[in-house]
Amino acid sequence: MFSTLFEKELKAILLSPKFVATFGVCTILILLSVFIGIKEYESSRAQYETAVQLTQQGMLESSNWWSVDNTVFREPDPMQVFVSGVNNDIGRLSDVSTWNEIKLEQSSYSEDPLFALFRFIDFTFIVQVVLSLFAILFTYDAINGERESGTLKLALSNAVPRSQYVLAKFAGSWVGLVIPLMIPILIACLLVIVLGVPFEAVHWQKFGALVGVSVLYFSFFIALGILVSALTRHSNISFLTLLVLWVVVVLIVPRAATMVAGQINPVTSIAEIESQKDRYSTDKWDEYRRLRSRMWEERSAATEGMTPDER
CATH class of the missing domain: 1.20.5 (Single alpha-helices involved in coiled-coils or other helix-helix interfaces)
Structure with a gap:
């Protein structure tokens, strides 16, 4: 019976009209963000190599020690293709001399403040915001929707434990939503290889950990949607409840946690x-x-x- 319920839920997701739209949007966003990240990395790498070469040439041409001025540049990280993080917030270079303090300066956002307002959309942003919303969109009526249509009584009229029914709902939703998303992720990896981004073993390990955490994050919202759908009688109520929970978990909790942690253990500014x-x-x-x-x-x-x- 579990396999029947699992197959039914999987077909309901894959044959849904909204699946085609959401899968297409996710594919375009992931591939576009990775492609832009690769081009941004190539530009940063070219600037870094040119700046290092000019600095070394200037040091070689110096005629006395007093005129020697060394500048250290921060090397771009290939992982910024997927995760920009604070890469654009921190400085890109630092002067090294007797009198000046070693401090990274001239960040990308300090030179172009407009980009600080409209930040770069990377893979983590897509997972954190877009995929979590899509998980809610597919699971808010997973159980109460069948109660409203009358199919829930028909399914439970058989000797099906409720735990098995809910587990089949979760497994079908997980396979129907997570597995297809692996396709654009694999294509993104192929783009990284074809376009010559210098990914080493440590970078692939980090990327694997990133994908694993992203799948866990996505699975949490799938389970949350099924849970709220089971606890509420009407699909519109579950959708509004999940939307409020999404705002709290995704937007409020990360910022509030930072503020609370700063109050509990103050850090010197x-x-x-x-x-x-x-x-x-x-x-x-x-x-x-x-x-x-x-x-x-x-x-x-x-x-x-x-x-x-x-x-």
Whole structure:
């Protein structure tokens, strides 16, 4: 009976008109985000290699040590093809000299603040926002929809345990939604290989972990949709409930958790660290001036009344 229910749920998803639309949208978004990420990485890599070459050439052409000025550039990470993260928020280079502090500067968003407002859509954004909404869209009426149509009584009139019925619903929904999404992900991997992105074994391991966590995240919303559908009698109520839960889980909880963690275990801000460093530097310079002034006073007192020859 489990296989019959599983097959029924799988067919209901694959033959649904909204499956074609959602699968097409997800495929286009994933492939487009990866392709744009590859082009962005290639551009960043070309800028990095050019900047490093110019810096090395300038150091070789320096005629004295005082004119030597070294600049260190942050090498682009191939994983930014899938996850941009804070890559565009942090700086791309840092001056290395005796007087200047080593600090990454000139981030992409500082040069182009408009992109900071409309951020890059990467694979993680698609999973976090788009796929979670699609999971709700397919599962909000998984059980109460059959109650409304009358097929739930027909299914439970047989000797089917409720746990087995719910498990078949989840398994059919999971296979019908997760397995097809592996197709654009595999095509994205093929794009990475064909376009020559230097992915090493460690990068593929990270990508595998990313896909695994994404599947778990997607599975959570599938299970959440089936749970709410089982607890509510009407599909419209379950849809509104799931929409509120989606806003809380996806939009509110990550930001609220950061604020609560900051209150529980406060972290020193960058401005406070800079202030402490400036205060420390000022105190050390004042101490150096006092010691130097005292040394000159002691020397003057020791040589007071002496002739220039005696000094």
